[in-house]
Amino acid sequence: MASALPSAFASPSAFAPPGFSSAPTEVRPSLLPSTPLLRGAAELASELGARQTFEFLLGRHLDANPRQYTLTPADLAGLMADLAGPARTVLDPACGTGALLRAAAPDGPAPRPEQADQRLHAQDAVPDLAALTGLRLALHTRAGTRAAAGDTLRADAFPELRADAVLCHPPFNERNWGHDELAYDARWEYGFPARTESELAWVQHALARLRDGGTAVLLMPPAAASRRSGRRVRADLLRRGALRAVVALPVGAAPPYNIALHLWVLRRPDKAPAQPEVLLADVGQFAGEGRGGPDWRAVRDAVLDAWRDFDGAGRLDERPGLARSLPVIALLDDDVDLSPARHLPPPTAADGAGRLTDVRERLGETLRLAADLTPAPAHDPAQPAPRWPLTTVGELVRGGALVVRTGTHGGHARVPVLTDHDVLSGTGPSGTLPESDEEPVLTEPGDVVVPVLGGGSVARVVDDATAGAALGRNLVLLRPDQAALDPWFLAGFLRGTANNRQASSYASTATRLDVRRLQLPRLPLDAQHRYGARFRALDEFDRALKRAGRLGDQLVRGMYDGLTDGSVAPD
CATH class of the missing domain: 3.40.50.150 (Vaccinia Virus protein VP39)
Structure with a gap:
């Protein structure tokens, strides 16, 4: 349906809302809309409304033709x-x-x-x-x-x-x-x-x-x-x-x-x-x-x-x-x-030196934090791996322990949007929603957000800083019943490489994750909390390493610039 969207709208003035006019355009027979296409669009519009249907179809068409x-x-x-x-x-x-x-x-x-x-x-x-x-x-x-x-x-x-x-x-x-x-x-x-x-x-x-x-x-x-x-x-x-x-x-x-x-x-x-x-x-x-x-x-x-x-x-x-x-x-x-x-004057030498000092101090604190968070040695490798009874996300949804929501293509709420790029890079919500009558999915603390495209094993637990953002496209939100399921336990096992591989399907140009096929062990809540604490510590270590890398890049670039423009002395 999406790939045929422009064909359906090749002669818009015939059915456009009042106030719209278009220069006459010759419509070739091959571009005339098909009956199944119009029927499908009409059914979608009756369910979602005209604005939301249009934005959905347009988004699908643009996603299918990114280079066009x-x-x-x-x-x-x-x-x-x-x-x-x-x-x-x-x-x-x-x-x-x-x-x-x-x-x-x-x-x-x-x-x-x-x-x-x-x-x-x-x-x-x-x-x-x-x-x-x-x-x-x-x-x-x-x-x-x-x-x-x-x-x-x-x-x-x-x-x-x-x-x-x-x-x-x-x-x-x-x-x-x-x-x-x-x-x-x-x-x-x-x-x-x-x-x-x-x-x-x-x-x-x-x-x-x-x-x-x-x-x-x-x-x-x-x-x-x-x-x-x-x-x-x-x-x-x-x-x-x-x-x-x-x-x-x-x-x-x-x-x-x-x-x-x-x-x-x-x-x-x-x-x-x-x-x-x-x-x-x-x-x-x-x-x-x-x-x-x-x-x-x-x-x-x-x-x-x-x-x-x-x-x-x-x-x-x-x-x-x-x-x-x-x-x-x-x-x-x-x-x-x-x-x-x-033509712009560079920052004053005092400002540049002050920023470099601040970056250096933040880098030192981050490196010390990363050292403190370094994972402890693994247990004796001679010990056999545990054999747990497994369940899937789909089974947990059917049992009521999880609610699954998918990202929207638009919304009327004026809130920042958590995009798949934000989840993959660990940054704050950076997107915006096209205006539509659709109700956006808003995140809550403890939600687990998973990107479904790209083939990576990523799962992010929503914290207080991210809560309230709208869920963007190509994301799935898992909302656990925390009386039965620990969010960090859930996110940690969803990040397993083998787990993601068995739940992925492959097309000619992309890998798509079927979240409902992801597996995790059936464990009592107290055991989940222990695993969850370990996964949370790993996540903090991962974020500290990324932050250190960014700060290190800033410090190196700032030192090169300062030495070459005279704002930093070689001694």
Whole structure:
């Protein structure tokens, strides 16, 4: 069903909710929805509701085609919408699945006055994505929505639009963007982009679709800030006051996850600034730990605080290592390099030395803790291994000793989400839930959470710090009756390598764990507590080793940086 989702929505205007319109699209017979597909979708919608069904099917489709689409994470989309500010008319000319426009639309019961009668405009070169975005926005927002399919640069669907805000995650590094046929296009007010500068074509398209004083926020590759082929366009954007800020994001903020992408904030000039300055910020220090992605709360607070102070005053005092504003004239050299890291003052030597001292002390404490937690020697290997009677998770569920819940694809609760990456890396909840009518599964102390994809033997016991988070996708929650089953005993035996191997099934590209087939011994509660205490100590040792590794990396990197920038003396 999931793989056929775009086919079912190839002609959305025939059955879209009121307020949705789409540019006419020819529907080939091979793309017409099948009767079983529609019947299955209708049955699911009657059970879950339209919004939740749509998000479920969309999630399944995206999971099945991870390389086909470039997605904008919800946290990043929210930050971009906040930088643009409340807007009545919003355009996304490369809409993908509509994440940016969803973030820009009000989701509360009463929108701000400037968002009343909001109009959303979406275009994408892929007809399926334009249709998906139109339906998604019509289901999730009160705004009027127009979605169109077509190549935005070559066939703009909204040539007369003058929007309050433009949000865009354009395709990167495209050579075939229309350089030859668009040489005399009126949109190139700031200079004709080179063939290798497709991103600067998208920047100028966004400015051309703004009203005077309107704001555009674009996600950009870092090379766009420094390539020599784009320096003339960058220089004119600066001279005329159109480029207001460049923000370097942490690595892992959005695909491609191995590159620290930039945000460009632009404003269509309604008058020439008297003393133009541009904001440069770098929040790469908030990259986070493990696979959980950036510390989005810290990123959001730092970026919005710097932007609002700068936007209100037209300048920003230096914030060492984080942000500053520079006069435009200071950037108009031969390179016009806008990379924030090249212009930001480093942290003061005292700050850097203080941080290194703190990291060193924390590393020493962690290493001492790890030494204290080192497991005791094993018992005499000559002793025979015990032979327990075994049971399975499925049998415990049927007997009432366990409750099994699976992660949701959406929810209406505004709570952090525990993702499978969080469980695997041992970090705190880092995800967010798409809005839907579904009731999220909230964790409680003593729950055991198990990832079902990837083939690893991992089980995490929920503590007080994690309790209350929503359970994310690809996770199974086991809630034991603690009068009959010790949570740490349960989690410890579920982590056994042989146990996981016998409960796993293998597809061509992934390994999936059938949690109900996992085994554990039938032991009295007092024996469970003894095993549970041992497993808990092992878990603390494991976390101490990981923490020591991260602190060690920070100390080594800080020492290299300090020695090379002069903030640390060799003696």
